Amino acid sequence: MLDPSPEDDGTAPTVSTPQFVGRDREMAALRGALARPPAIVLVEGEAGIGKSRLLREWLAAPERRTALVSVCPPLRESLTLGPIVDAFRGIDRPVSRLRLTELAGALQPLFPEWSADLPPALPPLDDAKAARHRLFRALDELLRALRVDVLVLEDAHWADEVTLEFLLFVTSRQQSHGPSLVISYRPEEVDDGSLLLRLTSRLPAGVTQLRIALAPMRADDTAALVSSMLDGNPISQEFTTFMHERTGGVPLALEESVRLMCDRADLVFRDGQWVRLKLRELQVPPTVRDSTRERVSRLSPTAQQVLRAAATLAERSSVATIAMTAGLSPAACSGAVAEAASAGVLDGDDRGRWRFRHVLAATAVYEAIPLTDRRHFHLLAGRALEHVHPPAVARLAHHFREAGETRSWARYAEQGAELAMASGDHTKAVDLLVDLMSRAVLPPVDRARVARIAGVAALGRREPVDGVYHRVIRTLRSVLETPGLSARQQAEIRNPLGRLLITGGEAQAALSELEQAVANLDHDPVEAARAMTYLGWAYAGPWPASTHRRWLDRAAELTAEFDSPAERLNLAGNRAAALLMLGEEEAWDVVADLPVDGATAAERLDVARIHANIGTGALIWGRYADAEEHLAVALRLADAEQAFRLHHNVRLEQANLAWLTGRWEGLAERSAALADADRDRPAHYLGSIRLAARLAAAAGRRRAAEEQFRLVLEESARLGAADDTMEAAAALARLWLTDGNSGRALQITNEPMDTVRRKGIWIWATDLVPARIEAHLAAGDRKAATRLGDQFARGLRGRTAPAPRAALTVCRALLLAAAGDHGRAATAWDRAARAWSALPRPYDAMLARERQAEALVAHGQFDQGRELLATQYEQLFRLGARGDADRVAQRLREHGAEVPRLWRGGRRGYGDELSPRELDVVQLVVAGKTNREISRILAKSPATVDQQLRAAMRKLKVSSRTALAVKAVEAGVFAEEDSLDDAS
Structure with missing residues (x-):
C-alpha cells in the first residue's frame, strides 16, 4: 500500500481491501x-x-x-x-470418526464421497415426504455429531x-x-x-x-471506508459528499466505484487529502453494474471470456467447467481465472471452484453479453455440466432452455421435476414444467404428459393459492386446446385441472372438467373414483342431490376393489364430507371410522384435509362440538406437516365457529388477517369477507355490511358456489326488511331458494328460509310463507341436523306471530331460543328472545316482556352486537321502560398504570421516533398519538419527552427487544 506524503502531489493510489467500518x-x-x-x-x-x-x-x-x-x-x-x-x-x-447411527445411511445419496465412512444406505421409502423427514433427521444428527x-x-x-x-x-x-x-x-x-x-x-x-x-452507511462511515481503501488519509468533503450521494452509502457500490476510479487514475493526493479529478466531466457510475463492466473491460480478452462464462454458469464451478463454457483450454482458462481473481472479480473456494465475488457483478457481466452470444454460452454451459456427476438437472434445464435446445431442455426439466417432487418440492417441479410448456414447442404426446405431471405437482403444493396456481390452470387449459390429443390424454389433464379449479374457487368450471374427465378414465380406477367423488360434492352445478349421490355410489363401488389403505382412506374421507353436504345421516357413520392421525406424512396430510372438510360439514349441520373437534385435528396435522394452505382453511372455519358460538372477542381482527392471507383464493377470501359482513351487521354498520354481503353473493354466484350464496342472500333480505322493502328481500332470495328446491338440499337453508318466510309475511302473502315452511319441514324430515331444525322452529314462530296468536308465538319463540342455545348459537338465541319479549308485550304481559327485552339488550351489548342492542334499547323506550346504563366504548381505566396503547407510544418515544413517525407506525392519527403521549406523561409525572423516555426505562415499564430493525 502506498504511503504518499503531502509532497506527492498527483500520485495515484494503490487500492486495498476496505476496512470493516460502520457496523x-x-x-x-x-x-x-x-x-x-x-x-x-x-x-x-x-x-x-x-x-x-x-x-x-x-x-x-x-x-x-x-x-x-x-x-x-x-x-x-x-x-x-x-x-x-x-x-x-x-x-x-473425518466423518469416519463420528458417532453416527444407522439413520445416517440416509445421507449416502447426498455425499457419495463419504460412502465408505457412512453407515449403509437405507432402503428407499415409497412416501417422498417420509423420506424427506428421514433425511432431515439424518442431517440434524450429523450437525450434532x-x-x-x-x-x-x-x-x-x-x-x-x-x-x-x-x-x-x-x-x-x-x-x-x-x-x-x-x-x-x-x-x-x-x-x-x-x-x-x-x-x-x-x-x-x-x-x-x-x-x-443493515442500513446504508452514514456520510462519515462512507468517508472512513473510502479512506481505508486508499491509505488511511482523509478524503475531501466534496469527494465524500459526491461518493455518498452517488452510491447511496451502499458498501459494495462504494468499494467498486473506488476501484474503478483508481483504475482510471481519477484520484490524486493533494493538500493532505484524497480528491477526485474532473469532478464534473467524469461521471462516477452510480451502480455496481457500470463499475464492474468497466473494470472487466480492462482485463485481457481471455479473462473477459472467462468472466462471461462464469456469469453464464452463475454458480461456483470448476476450472474445467468454466473452460468448456468459455471454449478455452484448461491451461488458458486457469491463467485467466488467476487474472480475474487478482483483479478482485472472482472468488475461489478450497475445492477450486470459482464464481464472482458479488452477484451484482456477475449480473452486470451477463447482461453485457450480446443476446446472440448468450445462447452459445448457455449451450456450452449445458454440455459442460453434462460431464458433472451427479448431474445438476435443474441447471441443465436452465442452460438448454436459454440455448434454445428444446429436446435437452425438456428431458432435464422432467428429470428435475421428478427429483423435486420426490423431495417434496412441488413448487419447483411446477415452475420447471410450466416454464417448459409455456416457452417450448413440444409434440402433442409430450405436451400432454408434461401437463398431467404439472397438474399433479400443483395439487401437491402446500402453499396458499397464488400466482403459481393460476399459471398452472391457464397452462392446462391452453394444452387442452392442442390439436391431436386423444380422449384419454385430455381426461388425464382435465382431472387435475378440475381439482385445481375447486381449490381456486371456480366450482362450476371444476364440475364441468371433472365430468368430461371421468368418462375417459377407465384405465385408472383410482383417479376415476376420485373424480366421481368430487362430482358427488353438491356445492355447484344444476344437478339434484340424487345425481350427486349416484356419483358417490359409483365411486364407492370402485373403492371397494382397492387394495391400498391410503386410497381407501382418501376416498372414504371425501365421501363422508360429500354426504354431509348432501345432508345424509349415514355420513356420520363413515366419519366415526376415520383415523385422527397417519403413519406417513402423506397420510397425515390427507387425514388433516379430511377432518377440515368434516369440520365444515359439521358447521352446516350445527354440530359445533363435532366441528371444533375435527378442526382441531386438522389444524394439528396441517401445522405438523407445514401445510400452509390447509392451515388457512382451518383457521377460517374456526373463525366461523367462533362467530356462531358467540366467541366474538378479537374476531374482527382475525377476519381482516384472514382476508389479507386469502386474497388469491376467491372462495376463502369471500368467506373472510362474509365473516366481516356478519360483524358489521351486528355492530350496526349497515352500509359496510350491505356492500360486503353483496360482494359475497355476486362473486359466489359467478364462481358457481351455490351453497355460499345462501347466507349472504338471507342477510341482505333481513337488512332490506328493516327498511320495509319486502319486494327487494324476496327478489334477492329468489335464486338461492330455487337452488335449494332444485337440488333438494334443505340443510343449506338454515338462514335462507326464515328470511324468505319473513319477506312473504311482510308482503302480506301468508299462504306462500306457510307453504315454504311446510316444504322446509318435509325437506328436513329424517334429518337430525340441529341448526336447520332450530331454524324450523323460528319459521313456526314467525307464522304464529303473523297469525296474531301472540301467546302461542311467545311459546314458539321460547322454543326457538332454547334450540339455538342448545347448539350453542347465542346470538340467534338472543334474537329469538327479543321476538319472544315482543310477543309477550303484544299478549299483554308487559312487565315480563319488558324485563326480557332489558335482558336481551344487555346480553347483545356484551356480545358485541351493538346495532341490535341499539334497536332493542329503542323498543324499550317505546314500551316506557328504562334502558340500563352500560359502559359504551373506549378502554376501561388503567388507573396510574400505562394502558397497552400508551405503552406502544412510549416505547417508540424511547426509540427516538417523532409523533408523526409514531402515527405512521401505529396507524393512529397524530391527535390520538398526542393524547396518549400526554396521558403517559401525566401518569409518569414528567413534563417532557426526554424525561418520559428516561422515566420509562428506569421504571422498567417495558422490556427492550433484541432487534436492530431500525439500525442506521
Whole structure:
C-alpha cells in the first residue's frame, strides 16, 4: 500500500481491501445473541449492503466455535438441499470418526464421497415426504455429531424450498441444544409464498432472537471506508459528499466505484487529502453494474471470456467447467481465472471452484453479453455440466432452455421435476414444467404428459393459492386446446385441472372438467373414483342431490376393489364430507371410522384435509362440538406437516365457529388477517369477507355490511358456489326488511331458494328460509310463507341436523306471530331460543328472545316482556352486537321502560398504570421516533398519538419527552427487544 506524503502531489493510489467500518453496533448485537445459544439471527438488507462482510468478520474472530457456512446460488432452479450439502462439505473432521447411527445411511445419496465412512444406505421409502423427514433427521444428527455451534446460510432468498424446510426443522429442535442459525437474505427478493417468511415471523419461544437490518452507511462511515481503501488519509468533503450521494452509502457500490476510479487514475493526493479529478466531466457510475463492466473491460480478452462464462454458469464451478463454457483450454482458462481473481472479480473456494465475488457483478457481466452470444454460452454451459456427476438437472434445464435446445431442455426439466417432487418440492417441479410448456414447442404426446405431471405437482403444493396456481390452470387449459390429443390424454389433464379449479374457487368450471374427465378414465380406477367423488360434492352445478349421490355410489363401488389403505382412506374421507353436504345421516357413520392421525406424512396430510372438510360439514349441520373437534385435528396435522394452505382453511372455519358460538372477542381482527392471507383464493377470501359482513351487521354498520354481503353473493354466484350464496342472500333480505322493502328481500332470495328446491338440499337453508318466510309475511302473502315452511319441514324430515331444525322452529314462530296468536308465538319463540342455545348459537338465541319479549308485550304481559327485552339488550351489548342492542334499547323506550346504563366504548381505566396503547407510544418515544413517525407506525392519527403521549406523561409525572423516555426505562415499564430493525 502506498504511503504518499503531502509532497506527492498527483500520485495515484494503490487500492486495498476496505476496512470493516460502520457496523460496530450490529457486530456487538450479533456476538451477544450468539453468546446465548441456541439463537436465531436474521441479517437482512439489500444487495451489497454488507451482510456477507459482517458475517465474515464475525467468523474471523478468535472465538472458539464450530461453524458451517454456505451460500445459496442465485438460480431459482438451484439444486434441492444444495446449500446444506455444500455447508457440510466444508468440514475438516473425518466423518469416519463420528458417532453416527444407522439413520445416517440416509445421507449416502447426498455425499457419495463419504460412502465408505457412512453407515449403509437405507432402503428407499415409497412416501417422498417420509423420506424427506428421514433425511432431515439424518442431517440434524450429523450437525450434532460434528458439534456444530452455528449454521450460517447466506443469501437465503435464493434458497430452494426444501432447504428452507430443513431450517424450519432445525428451529423446531433448537430447544434440545441444537445449533444456532445465522441467516442472511434480501427482503425485497423474498416471494410472498416463501417459507423464509416463517423463519422471519414465527420464531420459537425460548430461543435467543435477533434481527439485524443493515442500513446504508452514514456520510462519515462512507468517508472512513473510502479512506481505508486508499491509505488511511482523509478524503475531501466534496469527494465524500459526491461518493455518498452517488452510491447511496451502499458498501459494495462504494468499494467498486473506488476501484474503478483508481483504475482510471481519477484520484490524486493533494493538500493532505484524497480528491477526485474532473469532478464534473467524469461521471462516477452510480451502480455496481457500470463499475464492474468497466473494470472487466480492462482485463485481457481471455479473462473477459472467462468472466462471461462464469456469469453464464452463475454458480461456483470448476476450472474445467468454466473452460468448456468459455471454449478455452484448461491451461488458458486457469491463467485467466488467476487474472480475474487478482483483479478482485472472482472468488475461489478450497475445492477450486470459482464464481464472482458479488452477484451484482456477475449480473452486470451477463447482461453485457450480446443476446446472440448468450445462447452459445448457455449451450456450452449445458454440455459442460453434462460431464458433472451427479448431474445438476435443474441447471441443465436452465442452460438448454436459454440455448434454445428444446429436446435437452425438456428431458432435464422432467428429470428435475421428478427429483423435486420426490423431495417434496412441488413448487419447483411446477415452475420447471410450466416454464417448459409455456416457452417450448413440444409434440402433442409430450405436451400432454408434461401437463398431467404439472397438474399433479400443483395439487401437491402446500402453499396458499397464488400466482403459481393460476399459471398452472391457464397452462392446462391452453394444452387442452392442442390439436391431436386423444380422449384419454385430455381426461388425464382435465382431472387435475378440475381439482385445481375447486381449490381456486371456480366450482362450476371444476364440475364441468371433472365430468368430461371421468368418462375417459377407465384405465385408472383410482383417479376415476376420485373424480366421481368430487362430482358427488353438491356445492355447484344444476344437478339434484340424487345425481350427486349416484356419483358417490359409483365411486364407492370402485373403492371397494382397492387394495391400498391410503386410497381407501382418501376416498372414504371425501365421501363422508360429500354426504354431509348432501345432508345424509349415514355420513356420520363413515366419519366415526376415520383415523385422527397417519403413519406417513402423506397420510397425515390427507387425514388433516379430511377432518377440515368434516369440520365444515359439521358447521352446516350445527354440530359445533363435532366441528371444533375435527378442526382441531386438522389444524394439528396441517401445522405438523407445514401445510400452509390447509392451515388457512382451518383457521377460517374456526373463525366461523367462533362467530356462531358467540366467541366474538378479537374476531374482527382475525377476519381482516384472514382476508389479507386469502386474497388469491376467491372462495376463502369471500368467506373472510362474509365473516366481516356478519360483524358489521351486528355492530350496526349497515352500509359496510350491505356492500360486503353483496360482494359475497355476486362473486359466489359467478364462481358457481351455490351453497355460499345462501347466507349472504338471507342477510341482505333481513337488512332490506328493516327498511320495509319486502319486494327487494324476496327478489334477492329468489335464486338461492330455487337452488335449494332444485337440488333438494334443505340443510343449506338454515338462514335462507326464515328470511324468505319473513319477506312473504311482510308482503302480506301468508299462504306462500306457510307453504315454504311446510316444504322446509318435509325437506328436513329424517334429518337430525340441529341448526336447520332450530331454524324450523323460528319459521313456526314467525307464522304464529303473523297469525296474531301472540301467546302461542311467545311459546314458539321460547322454543326457538332454547334450540339455538342448545347448539350453542347465542346470538340467534338472543334474537329469538327479543321476538319472544315482543310477543309477550303484544299478549299483554308487559312487565315480563319488558324485563326480557332489558335482558336481551344487555346480553347483545356484551356480545358485541351493538346495532341490535341499539334497536332493542329503542323498543324499550317505546314500551316506557328504562334502558340500563352500560359502559359504551373506549378502554376501561388503567388507573396510574400505562394502558397497552400508551405503552406502544412510549416505547417508540424511547426509540427516538417523532409523533408523526409514531402515527405512521401505529396507524393512529397524530391527535390520538398526542393524547396518549400526554396521558403517559401525566401518569409518569414528567413534563417532557426526554424525561418520559428516561422515566420509562428506569421504571422498567417495558422490556427492550433484541432487534436492530431500525439500525442506521
